Amino acid sequence: VQLQASGGGLVQPGGSLRLSCAASGFRFSRTGMGWFRQAPGKEREFVAALNRSGGPTYYADSVKGRFSISRDGASNTVHMQMNSLRPEDTAVYYCAAPSRRMVGSLWRIATMYDYWGQGTQVTVSS
Numbered sequence: 001v002q003l004q005a006s007g008g009g010l011v012q013p014g015g016s017l018r019l020s021c022a023a024s025g026f027r028f029s030r031t032g033m034g035w036f037r038q039a040p041g042k043e044r045e046f047v048a049a050l051n052r053s054g055g056p057t058y059y060a061d062s063v064k065g066r067f068s069i070s071r072d073g074a075s076n077t078v079h080m081q082m083n084s085l086r087p088e089d090t091a092v093y094y095c096a097a098p099s100r101r102m103v104g105s106l107w108r109i110a111t112m113y114d115y116w117g118q119g120t121q122v123t124v125s126s
Contacts, residue, residue, distance in 0.1 A: 001025040001115045005095045008120030011085055015124070019080045021095030021117055028076040032102055034058075035069065035080050036110055037091035037122075047093070048080060049107040058107045063089075085124045092119040 007019040021033065034049035048069040050057045057069055068081045078095060096113035098106075106112045 001097070003095050003097060003115055003117035005093065005117040005120040008093060008122045010123045010125065012126050013086055013124055015085050016081070016083045017085065017122060019082065019093055019095075019120060019122075021078045021080075023076045023078070023095075023097065026097070026099075026115075029073055031097050031099075032107070033069075033071065033078040034096045034098075034107060034113060035078075035093060036096060036113075037089075037093045038119075039088075039091040042091075044094070044110050046108040046110070049102075050078075051102065051107075060108075082122070085122075087124050090122060090124050092121050094119045 002024045004022045011017055030052050032051040035047040036044050037047050038044040046060050048059050048067055050069050054071050066084045071078045095117040097115045098112055099114040
């Protein structure tokens, strides 16, 4: 299983970025995906997730209305569009995939995910 995250970078407050996570080595069509982030000195936290059919979607309260997660079955890729970025969004962002059936609040728990990408740095600063 491989998860390759990309799309991070430096952006000014209020700007946008689109993260992508390319998946391989498992049946992407049968697996939901999630994004987590970890800022320096802080624990890894849930950002967004969606199930194998693309819905429902789940978001942390801190990003609801600003971030949007989606999946592209043709390219085995999960995207996360991040708008209205804030300095507090600065973190390393990780994509992750579970190997078990996920429901409800389980999507928000990092230990429920079995496969992780390498992370991509997002820095929001003027």
